[in-house]
Amino acid sequence: MQDKNSDKEENVSFTEKQFNFSMPTRATFGVGKLDSLGEEAAALGKRALVVSDKQLSTSEVFKKALESLQAAGVEGVVFNQVIPNPPDTIVNQGVEKYREAGCDMLVAAGGGSSIDCAKAIGAIIANGGTVKDMLDEDSVRNPIPPFIAIPTTAGTGSEVTIYSVITDSLTHEKLILFSHNLLPNVAILDPEITRGLPPEVTAGTGMDALTHAIEAYTTEVSNPISDAVACGGIELIGRFIERAYHDGDDLEARAGMLLGSHMAGIAFSNADLGSVHTLGETLGGFYDLPHGITMAVFLPYIMDYNLDAVPEKYARVAALLGEDTHGLSQMEAGRKAVERVKALNLALKIPTLADLGVKPENFAEMAKACKAHVCDPLNPKPIDEDTYLKLYQLAYQGQ
Numbered sequence: 001m002q003d004k005n006s007d008k009e010e011n012v013s014f015t016e017k018q019f020n021f022s023m024p025t026r027a028t029f030g031v032g033k034l035d036s037l038g039e040e041a042a043a044l045g046k047r048a049l050v051v052s053d054k055q056l057s058t059s060e061v062f063k064k065a066l067e068s069l070q071a072a073g074v075e076g077v078v079f080n081q082v083i084p085n086p087p088d089t090i091v092n093q094g095v096e097k098y099r100e101a102g103c104d105m106l107v108a109a110g111g112g113s114s115i116d117c118a119k120a121i122g123a124i125i126a127n128g129g130t131v132k133d134m135l136d137e138d139s140v141r142n143p144i145p146p147f148i149a150i151p152t153t154a155g156t157g158s159e160v161t162i163y164s165v166i167t168d169s170l171t172h173e174k175l176i177l178f179s180h181n182l183l184p185n186v187a188i189l190d191p192e193i194t195r196g197l198p199p200e201v202t203a204g205t206g207m208d209a210l211t212h213a214i215e216a217y218t219t220e221v222s223n224p225i226s227d228a229v230a231c232g233g234i235e236l237i238g239r240f241i242e243r244a245y246h247d248g249d250d251l252e253a254r255a256g257m258l259l260g261s262h263m264a265g266i267a268f269s270n271a272d273l274g275s276v277h278t279l280g281e282t283l284g285g286f287y288d289l290p291h292g293i294t295m296a297v298f299l300p301y302i303m304d305y306n307l308d309a310v311p312e313k314y315a316r317v318a319a320l321l322g323e324d325t326h327g328l329s330q331m332e333a334g335r336k337a338v339e340r341v342k343a344l345n346l347a348l349k350i351p352t353l354a355d356l357g358v359k360p361e362n363f364a365e366m367a368k369a370c371k372a373h374v375c376d377p378l379n380p381k382p383i384d385e386d387t388y389l390k391l392y393q394l395a396y397q398g399q
Ligand SMILES: [Fe+2]
Pocket: 156, 208, 211, 212, 277, 291, 295
């Protein structure tokens, strides 16, 4: 903790805080841990629906996962239809396959799309109904079947979060399920699996993870435990994201990113998210874009907007990202965090909104939709519709 920057944080009264913190998913971390899948699965069921996407299902990693299941006497029923921003129609196909094959557990291997899809399949299996019937916390009444999540990117943290984001196939709106009943029993974190991810995927998913950690640290409902985990995530991601981007085979960097994204997931599953997700997910309802890229685009703009509401927290973010904040005021140090994130976007070649083909004519409609987004009330500084519009315009102009 540095000089002047810590003043405000040290005055926080813990006796005025009330919060819950929960982390029921068991994480098993280590290079080569994929080999433990069969043993883990055998303790939970006999026939697993293995949820994944077409590309991953042809990979060596996937073959190893199925072999591990088979060696432990667990049948793997492959469902490889997941696509990015998975629609509810794909979830329904997965439910059908699960029932037809008589599965009794779920395994998901992939990025957030596959893990989120498996959660939604499980929610329907355990509760009946459709995705749209489960959009408030109490509607996922029964826990999903036993579930093992194997992240293949270091980004969403979905292997440890209470969230599942599914796209409405008719309106393209994001349908967000959230319940402790969606949590996996086990998350297998094997850095070897993320080795060789292409640079653009490393950049987008890594910036999503950084956004989770920074937003969780600064929301209205953050708490001392989630803060500690979020800060650990920020430090790891800041230290390793460029190394992982430039050298996909740097296993140390991959391990650091996988741990960092997992910690960010634990933090935001307990402290929620702010308006980077409000802007990015609303945009994602209008354009089919990679979630992580939209997060990277908006992160510096929301940090800049929030700076005077939580300068002490951004000052600490700057230090965690390796900036020298010695002797600076909280605002000066916090500004360095914003500049560091802008520089990261440049270093990681994050495309602009214009590069992504976004057109400004929808911005007014999007700004209005932002006010209905679940993360809007949790941002540390309130944002009105006009300001959302300005933020879209600023990000579009790259200013
Ligand atoms: Fe995210």
